[in-house]
Amino acid sequence: MKHFLFTLLVCAVFVFAQSGFSINSSGIHVPGARTLSPGDLFIMGGFEMASSNKPASLEGYIVDENGNQRQLSKSPSNTVLGYIGYGVLDYLEVGLNVSVHYDGNAGGTRLKGLGFGDLGLMVKAQLPNQSLRDLFNIAAALEVFIPSGTNEKGLRPRHLWYIHKNDLTHSYSSADFSAAATLYLTMNIHRNVNWNNYAGVLRNFGNDENIFVYGTGFNLFPYEWVSLVLEVSGETRIRSKDILRGFMNDQLRFSPGLKVRLPKFTTLSINADLGMDLFRKRKVSRGHAITVKNKGHHYSYTVPGSPPIAASIKFSRTFDLSGRIEDYKERMNSCPKSGLSLKERKYRCAPDQDNDGIADDLDLCPDTPEEVLIDGHGCPFDHDEDGVPDYKDSCPETKQGYPVDEFGCIRDADKDGIPDELDKCPHSEAGEDVNENGCVRDDDEDGVPNALDSCPNTPAGLNVNKYGCFLDRDNDGVPDEWDKCPNSFEKEIVNMYGCPIDSDEDGVPDYRDRCENTEKGMKVDSLGCRLDFDHDGVYNEDDKCPDTPENAPVDNEGCPIDSDRDGIFDYLDNCPNTLDGTEVDANGCPIREKQNLDKIARRIQFHKGTDKPLNSAYTAFSDVVSIMRHNKKIALEIQCSVKQGEAMVPQSLSEARATVIYDFLVNKGIKEERLKATGYGLHLPSNVRGHSKLNPVGVRLIPHNFAQE
Incomplete structure (x- = not known):
């Protein structure tokens, strides 16, 4: 386990599309998914050259902070690669990647020169799909990049994530920690064809940038001494707009090459990298605008996504350490554990008197009988x-x-x-x-053992009966020690103190309170309802006429209503529709009968089953006309009904009779807007203005204030 944890700290190679970070025994820039076998040590060294007859800048020059242009000519860029990887366990590989870069011809600036690249660490795990291993392999890797590279050297950025949109760019380093997660897939199409693929996402923490990396490539004759390789690889920013344009202009290259397998697990790889600008015209709009810094000076220019032409050569060798390690383990296991090294003992075993596999110098129990299981100190187990x-x-x-x-x-x-x-x-x-x-x-410590305790969770300090339950004489669910109202009625709802609940605090417990939401401070009766002695619907606190007779219509203040304002309250008024200013008797009826609309309405009669008025009815019509002419401020509502059995369709007949009266009045010069005629079938409305003494059948004439309507 210590060996495994140590090797995790010395993590590994990251197989990205950019040249200088793709290292594996399979492929060139697009590695396979297989990991090194346990005990295998893989070492690689290589040289990469990126150069052409074009300068590193797309403009052909760089601009300093003073606006001066410094012309560039051919700008060679080289990289020395180094990588070491180790197979820790089955399907688990770790490794370390380092590089040294050189850029030349920097337009007279100090950007030219050598510099270290960032340190790459990786852990790569392969899915142990034994049943499908002959068809395909799957692996995943976690990579970390430490910003150990040189910051103020170089013209050509080695990686896309070194180019920061709103900050300085460093050609040899990201200048910030980065981490990536990558998936690999190798498909074994045929013994002579392998198809390698990978895709991953890299995160630059300092600039919050995300880069998508990808690659695919075929290995032809992968198990022969000479293999041909055809690959496409690249890296692009994760963006929501101009995805295709960014994909073509970031970093995309085609890599033909070959691998030659030499004796002793040695491999020679040679390849060329063909960038997109080799196949199209170089344009500034397709490049990446960057600013670099050297000795306090800033330089701005535009670089392509990848060099038009690059080439590399690599040597790698795999060492099988598993045989030596197993031999060492075998020799160690053949001797007892001891504080003395084999070298000190000249490869002889240390003394072990009880033959328990622990040397005497470390054995805390040197007299253990044979065949007894012991711990790491030589003592028998005592579990x-x-x-x-x-x-x-x-x-x-x-x-x-x-x-x-x-x-x-x-x-x-x-x-x-x-x-x-x-x-x-x-x-x-x-x-x-x-x-x-x-x-x-006795878990609740009430003095009654659990086996006899019917109430096993009694609170501490309460008196209990022989069954372990607290005492509650009034059976309200509150222990006697806590009960402030020990004489509650059975099934009465009580609070935590055993007293009846009075939610509205009116002095009447909820179980008897028929008016549960009485406002606080209001006087209530024995049932919890507000007091209304005269039963007029207005509570005593608001009633200005507290002795109103029962069933008498009242206003909001509890006083009797006088709808026709004749001085006689409605409950005493036998003529509730008296016109304003009319002199009335003690019963509220007009002293002059021709001013009494109720009596006039009773005189309006019709021939049975028809809407034809009796001759006597026209005298009543004339009296109505006289009242309407002398009282210009009133409007008149005409209501009609018919007797039971008087017509097949009572509603139609009642409407027809109301219309006859209406038409008569209109013909006599009464304005239509002062009249309203309605038929009610067999029954007139039972209540008008809170009064119930009106005749229920026949004709009814109800005055209204015309000015308000």
């Missing part, structure tokens, strides 16, 4: 840690901390499972449920 070794322990599962006899068993006279030395109740009966002190268990 229950009672001081008696397992091979002597007759009770191997003794609870930790219990005193035992020489056979490893506790002394327990009453057989309750508690040692006599710890038993505070040494005379417990067999089968009783006891606690850690050996006494009968």
Whole structure:
């Protein structure tokens, strides 16, 4: 485990599309998904050259902070690659990647020169799909890049994530920590064809930038001494706009090459990289605008996504360390563990008198009998840690901390499972449920053992009965010690103190309160409802006429209503529709009958079953016309109904009779807007203006204030 953790810290190679980071025994820039075998050490060294007859800048010059242009000519760029990888376990590989870069011809600036690249660390794990291994392989890698590279050298950025949109660009380094996750897929199409693929996402933490990397390539004759390789690889920013344009202009290249397998697991790789600008015209609009810094000076220019032409040569070798390691382990296992090294003992085994595999200088129990299982100190195992070794322990599962006899068993006279030395109740009966002190268990400490306790969770301090339940004389669910109202009625709803609940605080408990939401401070009766002595619907606190007769219509203040304002309250008024200013008698009826609309309405009669008025009705019509002419401020509502059995369709007949009266009045010069005629079938409305004394059948004439309508 220590060896594994150490190798995780010395992590690994990252197989990205950019030249200088793709290292594997399969492919050139697009590696395979297979990991190194356990004990295999893979070492690679290489040289890469990116150069053409074009300068590194697309403009052909660089611009300093003063606006001066410094012309560039041919700008060679070289890289020396180094990588070491190791197979830790089956399907697990770790490694370390380092590089040194050189850029020349920097337009007279100090950007020209050597510099270190960032340190790449990786852990790569392969999916152990044994059943499908002949068809394809899948792997995943986690990579970390440490910003250990040189910051103020170089013209051509080695990676897309070195180019920061709103910050300085460093050709040899990202200048920030980066991490990436990558998936790999190798498809074994044929013995002579392998198809390698990878895709991943890199995160630059300092600039919050995300880069998508990808690659695909075919290996032809992968197991022969000469293999042909055809690959396409690239890296592009993850963006939401201009995706295709960015894909073509970031970093995209085609890499033909070959691998030559030499003796002793040595491989020679030669390849060319063909960038997109080799196949199209170089344009500034397709490049990346950058600003670099050197000795306090800033230079701005535009670089292509990848060089038009690059070439590289690499040597790699795999060392099989598994045989040597296994041989060393075998020799170590053949001798007992000892503080002395094999070298000190001249490869002889250290003394081990009890032959337990632990040398005497480390053996804490040098007299252990043979064939007894021991721990790393040479002592017999004592799994229950009672001081008696397992091979002597007759009770191997003794609870930790219990005193035992020489056979490893506790002394327990009453057989309750508690040692006599710890038993505070040494005379417990067999089968009783006891606690850690050996006494009968009483979890709620109410004096009643659990076996007899019907209320096992009684709160501490309460008096209980023989069944372990708290005392509650009024059966309200509140213990007597807490009950401030100990005489509650049965099934009465009480609060936590045992007193009846009065939610609206009106002095009447909820179980008797028929008016549950009475406002606070209001006087209520025995049922919790507000007081209304005269039963007029207005509570005493608001009633200005508290002695109104029962059923008398009242206003909002509880006083009797006088709808026709004749001085006689409606409940005493036999003529509730008297016109304003009319002199009335004690019953509220006009002293002059021709001003009494109720009596006039009773005189309007019709021939049975028809809408033809009797001759006597026209005198009443004339009286109505006279009233309407002398009272210009009133409007008149005409209501008609018919008697039961008077017509097949009572509604139609009642409407026709109302219309006859309406038409007569209009013909006599009464304006239509002062009249309203309605038929009600068999029954007139039972209540008008809160009054119920109007005739229920026949004709009804109800005046209204015309000015308001």
